[in-house]
Each structure stands twice: as structure tokens, then as C-alpha cells.
Amino acid sequence: VSDVIERFRPLFYPESIAVIGASASPQKWGFGILHNLVQGNFSGPLYPINPREKEIFGLQVYPSIEEVPGGVDLAMIVVPPEKVIPAVRSCGRKGVKAVVIITAGFGEVGPEEMDLQKELAREVNRFGMIAIGPNCQGVMSTRGKVFGQYIWIFPRSGSISIVSQSGNVGGSLIGKGLTYDIGFSKFVSSGNEAVTKCWDLMEYYGEDEDTSVIAAYIEGVSNGRAFIETLRKVTPKKPVVILKGGVTEAGGRACTSHTGVLAGESSVFNAACEQAGAVLVDSLEDLFYAAATFASQPLPRGNRVGIVTWGGGWGVLGTDACVREGLVVPALPQELIESMNKYLASRWSHNNPVDLASTQTREALTRTLELVIRSDAFDGVVQLGMGVSVFFKHMVDNSFYFSAPDRKQVRDMMVPIAEEMDRNLCERVLGLIRETGKPILGASDTAAMPTEDNIALKTLSREGKLIYPTPYHAARAMGHLARYAAFRKKINAI
Amino acid sequence: VSDVIERFRPLFYPESIAVIGASASPQKWGFGILHNLVQGNFSGPLYPINPREKEIFGLQVYPSIEEVPGGVDLAMIVVPPEKVIPAVRSCGRKGVKAVVIITAGFGEVGPEEMDLQKELAREVNRFGMIAIGPNCQGVMSTRGKVFGQYIWIFPRSGSISIVSQSGNVGGSLIGKGLTYDIGFSKFVSSGNEAVTKCWDLMEYYGEDEDTSVIAAYIEGVSNGRAFIETLRKVTPKKPVVILKGGVTEAGGRACTSHTGVLAGESSVFNAACEQAGAVLVDSLEDLFYAAATFASQPLPRGNRVGIVTWGGGWGVLGTDACVREGLVVPALPQELIESMNKYLASRWSHNNPVDLASTQTREALTRTLELVIRSDAFDGVVQLGMGVSVFFKHMVDNSFYFSAPDRKQVRDMMVPIAEEMDRNLCERVLGLIRETGKPILGASDTAAMPTEDNIALKTLSREGKLIYPTPYHAARAMGHLARYAAFRKKINAI
Numbered sequence A, B: 001v002s003d004v005i006e007r008f009r010p011l012f013y014p015e016s017i018a019v020i021g022a023s024a025s026p027q028k029w030g031f032g033i034l035h036n037l038v039q040g041n042f043s044g045p046l047y048p049i050n051p052r053e054k055e056i057f058g059l060q061v062y063p064s065i066e067e068v069p070g071g072v073d074l075a076m077i078v079v080p081p082e083k084v085i086p087a088v089r090s091c092g093r094k095g096v097k098a099v100v101i102i103t104a105g106f107g108e109v110g111p112e113e114m115d116l117q118k119e120l121a122r123e124v125n126r127f128g129m130i131a132i133g134p135n136c137q138g139v140m141s142t143r144g145k146v147f148g149q150y151i152w153i154f155p156r157s158g159s160i161s162i163v164s165q166s167g168n169v170g171g172s173l174i175g176k177g178l179t180y181d182i183g184f185s186k187f188v189s190s191g192n193e194a195v196t197k198c199w200d201l202m203e204y205y206g207e208d209e210d211t212s213v214i215a216a217y218i219e220g221v222s223n224g225r226a227f228i229e230t231l232r233k234v235t236p237k238k239p240v241v242i243l244k245g246g247v248t249e250a251g252g253r254a255c256t257s258h259t260g261v262l263a264g265e266s267s268v269f270n271a272a273c274e275q276a277g278a279v280l281v282d283s284l285e286d287l288f289y290a291a292a293t294f295a296s297q298p299l300p301r302g303n304r305v306g307i308v309t310w311g312g313g314w315g316v317l318g319t320d321a322c323v324r325e326g327l328v329v330p331a332l333p334q335e336l337i338e339s340m341n342k343y344l345a346s347r348w349s350h351n352n353p354v355d356l357a358s359t360q361t362r363e364a365l366t367r368t369l370e371l372v373i374r375s376d377a378f379d380g381v382v383q384l385g386m387g388v389s390v391f392f393k394h395m396v397d398n399s400f401y402f403s404a405p406d407r408k409q410v411r412d413m414m415v416p417i418a419e420e421m422d423r424n425l426c427e428r429v430l431g432l433i434r435e436t437g438k439p440i441l442g443a444s445d446t447a448a449m450p451t452e453d454n455i456a457l458k459t460l461s462r463e464g465k466l467i468y469p470t471p472y473h474a475a476r477a478m479g480h481l482a483r484y485a486a487f488r489k490k491i492n493a494i
Helices: A003-012 A029-039 A081-094 A111-127 A167-179 A198-207 A224-234 A249-259 A266-275 A284-294 A312-324 A334-341 A362-374 A389-397 A404-436 A455-461 A471-493 B003-012 B029-039 B081-094 B111-127 B167-179 B198-207 B224-234 B249-259 B266-275 B284-294 B312-324 B334-341 B362-374 B389-397 B404-436 B455-461 B471-493
Strands: A017-020 A046-049 A074-077 A098-101 A130-132 A138-141 A146-149 A157-164 A184-189 A213-218 A240-244 A279-281 A305-309 A380-384 A440-443 B017-020 B046-049 B074-077 B098-101 B130-132 B138-141 B146-149 B157-164 B184-189 B213-218 B240-244 B279-281 B305-309 B380-384 B440-443
Touching: A003 A098, A003 A130, A003 A138, A003 A198, A017 A029, A017 A081, A017 A146, A029 A046, A029 A146, A074 A081, A074 A146, A081 A098, A081 A111, A111 A130, A157 A167, A157 A198, A167 A184, A167 A213, A167 A284, A167 B312, A198 A213, A198 A224, A213 A284, A224 A266, A240 A266, A240 A284, A249 B312, A266 A279, A279 A284, A279 A471, A284 A471, A284 B471, A305 A312, A305 A362, A312 A380, A312 A471, A312 B167, A312 B249, A334 A362, A362 A380, A362 A404, A380 A471, A389 A404, A389 A455, A404 A440, A404 A455, A440 A471, A471 B284, B003 B098, B003 B130, B003 B138, B003 B198, B017 B029, B017 B081, B017 B146, B029 B046, B029 B146, B074 B081, B074 B146, B081 B098, B081 B111, B111 B130, B157 B167, B157 B198, B167 B184, B167 B213, B167 B284, B198 B213, B198 B224, B213 B284, B224 B266, B240 B266, B240 B284, B266 B279, B279 B284, B279 B471, B284 B471, B305 B312, B305 B362, B312 B380, B312 B471, B334 B362, B362 B380, B362 B404, B380 B471, B389 B404, B389 B455, B404 B440, B404 B455, B440 B471
Parallel strands: A017 A046, A017 A074, A074 A098, A098 A130, A157 A184, A157 A213, A213 A240, A240 A279, A305 A380, A380 A440, B017 B046, B017 B074, B074 B098, B098 B130, B157 B184, B157 B213, B213 B240, B240 B279, B305 B380, B380 B440
Antiparallel strands: A138 A146, A138 A184, B138 B146, B138 B184
């Protein structure tokens, strides 16, 4: 096991956790942090620290960390700013290995508070501790059962790890994951980064076996060279997806009052990141879809995309979107046209995008999908229109054609058939991805919504896969896959 | 009443409708079209035409349109391609004023079929009828109770009218409207546009009192000059939002097999549209959000945006997004800083974006919103984070802290309070928009989802307003408003 894995173990897999400033009052942050650790089923001892309480959630409260009987791996610090440095000193003396300083009111406020932040850093470094924050929302490690975070959400385990200089941006990402049943491995709200920097966490994630994709929200870095050098080490192994905040002058000013960092010249930052192999995204949604795609789809061997569609307009828009992503939408090989002529009614498009037109059967769709993904002419498929059962139910439920008893009969008879068709198609998609090692990204406006009865989405999300809500989302995700694949190919060739 | 309004009355407000090729078999398009007309409660006589049926849905079936006893305003044609021209002739002789030709297999297939399409056009023009299609999915008029469409969705009445050269793109738009409770006035799937062109419909929508916004999906126009001249007439009165399909070479090829049109040089097309005052969008989502925003928000007097946020990261991203939209995020005037200092805890951002930081109360949010929207320094507000009750319920339902009976008690006691807070805030937002005549666009990731219990969204959607899912969506919508407002100002100054 490498040094960095060893060093961060107390943060992500602690054996015991103290919450300094734990509170019994639901309005306080010290309540939320302790609550979420309990709610997340942390398996080791939890020590609430508060001189004015005896017991919170049935846990014994200690007046100070020094009085905790056993050792403490990780301490969450949620006390007012003036008490933070004394708390850090107590942690150091106690032998705590990692601290997470939730408290705000440091470098993001002004020059005086920035001095305090520097003093805080010196104290931490005296003891050689890891320190997250200050001015952050906490840390999460799904396999370590550490939900030491202010945000009240508990995603399932997965292979995406996040470092975010904004707690609420990280929370938005995880919230979207919860909505679409996408799991996460780790999340650190890194805040002002007085001591432990985002690139330290990226270095760890790069070596962490439970992380396959790194998602980062960054407003600024205090040492550009160290940041880029870390990126260079990590990107040949794993995709690092970066959303930069403060890319405009006004946005940069907002960063200063948010995390106290200097946003810097973003065109320089972006160019350096890109050269170092990072995947740059330009919105919150883009960050989510890119990370979820890298975590669940194979890298394509090239950038030639086959598009299979049930609707002509979506086919046109999907083609435009792919081309704008730098992908190629090549002509359909003659032998595929001949194969498809055998089972598609004459009005089909006879080209790529393959528009099935009037042949709207599940069999035709599956067969076409197979022909395209297995063809040497294509490195991946964007499939437009998948999942019919949700819309079928909507139709049956909203038609005069069925009287109430009929409706139940039709539903009981037809819905399982429609659902079985959705399940079969999606299982086939999963199978074809495995067999061919090529990505298949499906988009649908009826099957992208995470409703309870959406069998298509449920089948795919079992393997962490999404149904993209529009052709643009699918094309964009394919673009990221292809660009990163090209980078990896280039690096490996050197 | 103008000529164009009179001319299109039989299409959108017919007194009687015939469906030529109506079918009793659910697999057929002739079933869906008739079904949806019945389901949509068309109030005049409906005449199914089919030589092999006697009765469908309890309606008497006629062997041919000539044998229908009364007059027919509108005929939907759903027969095989070779029977279309004879059907059109029968319609002409019967005195039908508008036909909608659903049938595909014309100009989109090849040169021979294009000749057939030209013959079809000549026949229609001999009788002076309006003719939509061929190769289309139908027509919809919510106030006319005409749901003569293949897509099985029935939106509520509203002021957005659509013309789309793709049926499924139009269907996606309306589907999104159904999801977010956004209404529509009219929808025409214009297909190959053999006779009636998209600009004819735009001209009608421009004069139609029930239409306040026009949304168009266009792959190509057969007469660029006529199209641009119509745009020039309409855009000074109403926003025309255009999504162009086939903006890439590969996308253009896909258009040819889809609607048989030539996509043309899209940079020329876009520049001409922009100069004529159209609002250009670049994705399906963009088209939906732009149309829904124009339909529900006032036009700003300028491009200066105040941003009010509950989260620093969202504030940074919202600022970046506004600036990239060409909006200005000016500094907060000194008197507003002083006013806010009175009720906001010291860590607030003291600038625009106004990050409330630790003062996360509803009162502080409302007060801040009022100060910013009423200030002469701002033409509109982007508000990040609104609606707490949905997330509050999630918290109560997912916490060990409440035993089951407690949970019910907390829910019963607190949920109505949280919902009342959401309702009040959103009512206040609606009131402030009315009072100031300025747009307020709110974004939230917890309150953007259209769930049954989302009081915030329900309150806003009563007036056709959305909660945008990310800061980008809100900023983009504000950008469209400001750009179009600037165009209107310029036009009026001439």
C-alpha cells in the first residue's frame, strides 16, 4: 500500500470519530454532522464533544477530546472560529490523525481572517495531521460508512469520488446521483483548503481502488504547478472531470468571497488542465453526466458513432450534437444497408442515423442495434428512443377507449408484456456493451425520468447506467468518452 | 379579423372533422388520430371515413367523404400514399377547407416520390385548401379542442404555439410541458410542407390572440426570402424561438431523408434569423425553457442581473453563466449593502451575487429578494435555491432521530409550516414580478422536480412559471429575455 493511501486512511476509513461542537439542537451544524454520522451507520465509536451536554442521541458526550477514553482517528470540528485553533491543538495532542474543519469565517472573509487561517495551517502542520477545510461541509466515504457531512443525503456505494471547493455543488451532484440511483465512493468538501489541497485528494483518489472516476469542482488552486503535476500522474490511469467555477471576471470575484481563493486566469487554467489530460466540463449537469458515464461505460476505440433512432427529428438533432462534439457520424456500410433492407419497411433512412421510420418494433430495434454496434465501422452507438412501458401505461390510463374494468384488464395483461420488452431490450444493451467493449448511450424523454415503475431505467441503473434525457446529453457524454480515450491512446503510445 | 386568421380558422377551430382512413385497429395510425380527437373532446361532428367499417368508437363510419351528410371543415388524411391524391380531390370537391396529410412516403423518400408530392401540391392548390404535411403527425389546438395528432398527449391550454418540421421534436416539447404543467395554444407538425409552409403558420401565430410565443423546429425552408420576411413581421410583436436541425453537414444529410428538405447553409440561415429578431436556441431543452420563459415572465428593461443565493458555489456558477450569456452582474449598490448588513449575519458576501451564507431564513431571503428586485441597479433577478418543503420531508422521512410515531407528529406539525413558507415565498415572487415588471427566475435542484407534493413549483406553475433545474438554465433563459428585449427596444426606436 502506497504512502498516500496510508496517509488518508484515517479520513476515509477511520476507526473512531469525534465531533467537536456536537449539539442536541437541530438548528446547529453540530447537530447535523453528528446526526448524519449516526444515520449513516458509522460502525466504530462516535464521541460527541461538548462541555455543556451529557448525552446526545444516546451517546455519551465528553467535555473535551482529551477526555475521550480511546484513540481518535478523525475529528470533525464545528465550533465558532475563535475556538478552532485551540480545538486543533487538542486534537494534535490527542494524536488525532485527520481533522475536518467545518467552521467558516477564515480566508473567505478578509485579510485578518486569512492570517488566522495561516496560523491554523501552521498548527495543523505542527502535528502532521490531514486537515480538510475550514469553511466546508464535511467528508463522506460510503464504504467507510463515514457520512460526516452537513448535507442530509446518503447515496449508495459506487466508484465516483468527488472533491469540491463548494459544499452545495458537491451536494447537487450527489443529489442528482440519488435521483438516478448513481453511487459514489467518496466526497470531500474541501472548502478553503488551508492545509490539504484538492490535488492531494486527487492523488489519493488516483490510487484508491474504490475510485474509477474523479469529479472535481474547483474555484482556484494555490499552487498551479503542483496541481497540474498531480493531474499528469492521475489522468493516465483514471478520468478526472473538472468543472471550473469563476471562469468570468464577475464569477472570479464571487469566488473570493466564497472560498477566499483567487480564481486566476481561467483560459490558462483550462488549457493546462486539458493538456494534462483532464476532462473539462462547463456546467453542473455536464459534470454529473460525464462522471456517471465514465463510471459505467467502456472507452471507445475511436470517435465514429452510429445513431439508431425511432424519430427522424431526434436523429437530426443527435447527429448535429455528435458532430459538434467532434465525433464522426460516418455513412452506413453497404452490407448493413442490405441486412437492414431485409427486415425494415422501405421508408427507413438507408443511412446513419438509422431512422427505423415506420418499423417501430422492439425486434427491429434490437436487431439494428446489434448490427451497428458489431460493425467495424463504428466505435459506439447513440440510441434515441428506448423504454416504452412508462408511456404505454400513460396511454392506457388516459384513454376513454378502456372502460374502468377494461383498463384494469388491459393493464394487467399488457403492462407486464411492455415491461418485459423494456427489460429485454435493456438487458440486451448491457450484454452488447460487455460483448463488444463499446459504449451504447441511450436517450429518451419518456424513459429518462426516475419513476418507480420505469423498468428500462431500473434495468440499466443496476449497472450504474443512465438513460440520457435528450440526444444532446448522450452526444456530449460520448464526446467526453472519445476525447479521453484519444488522450489515453496517445499517452500509451509514448 | 385579418385574412390569415380567417384562412386558418378551419384548421384550428373547425366546426366538423373527417378522418379519412380511420381505423378500428389500434396498430393503425388511423386509429390513433381518431382516438385522440375523441379523447380530446372535440365538440363538433366527427366523421370517420373507411369503406370497410360501419362504426368506430360508436361513431358512424362513411365509405367516402362525399357521403358525409353535412359540411366538413377539416379532413385528416391517413391513407396509403397512392390513395392520398384521390382523397385530396374528394376533399376539394366536398368543399373541405383544410387537410392534414399524415401519410409519409413523399419527398423524403426520393426524386420519384418528390414528383408525387409536387402533384399533390398542385391538386391542393387547385381547390385553394390549406394543407399540412405530408409526412407529419398532425395538428393540435387546445382551445379549439382539436387533438388531431398521432402523439397521445393532451396538454392544457396556454399561450405557446409550435410549428415543427418533426413530429417527435414537437412531441418532446409538449411532453416536457405536460411534465411541468406548461400549457400550449397550438401545435402543427408541418412535415414536408408541400403546400402550407412553416412561415405561413408563423404569420398566423403572429396575429393569433391566443399565442404569445412561437416555438419552431426547422430543418430547412424552401423559400428563404419569404421565411425571413415573415419573421420580420412577427418578431416585433412576439418572440419567435427557433431551433435549427441540420446545422452540421451530417445532420443536413439526415434532414434530407427525414423531411426531404435541403438544410442549406446554417450559418447563413442563423445570421438571417438573428437579424430578423428571432431567438435562436441550440437544443431541445433550450427551446422548451426559452418558450416557457417568454410565455410567463416580463421582458427586462436591460441586462443587469442581481443574483441572490443560498449557496456560494451556485452563486459562482450562476455568475459565470450570466456573464457568458452577455448579461452584466454589477456590483451591489452601497445602500443595499447597508440595508442588508442590518439583518444578515456578518459572513454574507457583501456583493452581487448576494450569498446569504449563514443567514438561511425565509425572511432574510424574501427581504433580500425585495431589495434587489426593487433596486434601480438591476433589471431582473436570478434566485438560486427556492422551495424547502420537499427536502424537509425527505429529511424527516430519512432520519433515525424520529421514531415512527414521532415522525408522523413532526410531519403533521412541521410539513404544513414548511409548505406554507414555500407557498408564501413563491406568492411573494409572483407579486414582485407583477409589481416591478421585472423577471425573477428561480433555480433549485430540490424544488425543480415535478412531484405531487412540490408546493413551490405548483404555486409558480399556476402562473405558467418554472423552477429551473440549475443556475445555467436560469441564466440562459434570462439571456434570451434580455437579448429579445434589446431587439424590441431597437425596433421601437426606429
